[in-house]
Amino acid sequence: MKIAIASGKGGTGKTTLSTNLASYIAESRICVLSDLDVEEPNSGLFIKAELIHKEDKFKMIPEWEKSKCELCGNCQAVCNFNAVLKMGKMIMVFPELCHGCYACSELCPTDSLPMKQKKMGELKSYKNGNLNFIESKLIIGEEQAVPLIKQTIAYVDDNFGEDVIKIFDSPPGTSCPVIEATRDADFxxxxxxxxPFGLHDLKLAVETVKQMRIPFGVVINRHGIGNDSVELYCKEENIAIITTIPNDRLIAETYSQGKLLYPTIPSVKEAVISISEYIENINSQKEGETK
Amino acid sequence: MKEIVVISGKGGTGKTSITASLAYLGGEDLIIADCDVDAADMHLLMAPDFGQSEDFYSGEIAYIDQDACIKCGKCQDVCRFDAIPVIDTQYVVDPLGCEGCGYCARVCPTDAITNSQPKVGEVYVSNVRTGTTMIHARLSIGADNSGKLVAKVKNEAKTLAEKENKIAVLVDGSPGVGCPVVSSLSGASFxxxxxxxxxxxLHDLKRVYELVKKFGIKAGCIINKADLNEAVADDVKKFLKEEDIVLLSEIPYNVKFTEAMTNGKTIVEYDEDLGKKISESWTKITDIVGIEI
Incomplete structure (x- = not known):
């Protein structure tokens, strides 16, 4: 069971919700929390667990081997990203522009552009009792988050079974990184x-998940601030409001210290319990369907 | 002509509310560029008229002509992005997965695959209520935010600013540390x-500043909700000092900050005390950048 926690707008509480929910669920069953906001991962600041594994993550880019190259220029011709250029008697590769499609490499008549690994980030796996936490961080200067997100999801899939609840803390926005992070989710x-900012970006996020045909629900954070336009919108569109979390300075202060909220703040605990029950319901429905 | 870019690394720190306030203070001397194209919100405070709009096309996307397809599966074999699934016995392109590398079309034995340039968004040139022009955009859902749309918004803004002899372009930048923010930062004066x-x-500030440093751009910092946690605020200030980043102002935690946005106003219009803090930053910024507004 894969749950993606997403939002159009940044700073609405994705990480707060992911870390609190995963920690709460892990009190009674095995749970995986994975931070897919690889550009600015924050979940790890709230999770106290032991590092059990780390590995470098690579993207594959072509590297020119001069000896056999006949300078036919086919590599440059097949690259749609201007990442391979023929300059005089040299072939130059621009790693930051390369999408790793292999076209130049595999279509080279003399095999002069073998694909080589280039480090783009680091994955770390932590464990504390039932809670498994997987985090990946993109190297500063690397511009493409999607390949790292893909590999992080693959790591989670390889290491944890279908029956485990997996929570993915997704990047903000509605473009490729968030699509990659949510496309396999069950919910x-x-x-x-x-x-107004929250509502505007929520509408974009709703369009996105609708396009991917993934079932979804809304959690309203900082409830009580602003106005009731988000609630009205959800009602009009028949979108389930799973729960609300109140606007509370104490929540902001506790969060600022890098602490989990539900152990000390009853309103957050209530919210986390209702979300976890909501997920259990979907999960049992899903299991019912597969049986 | 100067270029002032506002970024935050982490979302929800108040970046857009603050940028809109600076835009209000700068008035008609500025051209505004909303480069946070993935979740653009600045227009909600600036009352743009969406006077001109233009479709923006970028990248490529594959399309398989089913009549010409002989179902050999070569396209699927070479696709590194798992973007060609078989649905109802037909090889089809998943538009959300396709990176537009064109490899599939090159290996297709019957030339059944063509590539076309998809519309990835819209760019708007708007008159706004601060008496100037704002360039903004909307990225299509699931589109590749490769930074090209961000670059387009910025370049339009710069060209217009030069043409109209404006003093500066004020840019609401993108979150994160990837391509869109790299595009937002290139060419910035401050x-x-x-x-x-x-x-x-603090964690995200440090990461995004690493990127700013690579560009060698002078930076200043506004600490919002400054009284939320004194110890961490001290750590932030220590970091600023170490990196020679100017502390522009400390804005206290105040629900009026959000209330202003709910009322469609900038902070400087809505609350005098909070407004003073922003004006104070603006004075410092204009001093450092060397402009008179």
């Missing part, structure tokens, strides 16, 4: 805040 | 980092 929780 | 004294705020 998406959209976290928003009841403000 | 970067404003908006942060908050939370462990995540």
């Amino acid at each position: 998406v929780i959209l976290v928003t805040e009841p403000t | 970067v404003i980092l908006v942060t908050e004294p939370t462990v995540s705020g």
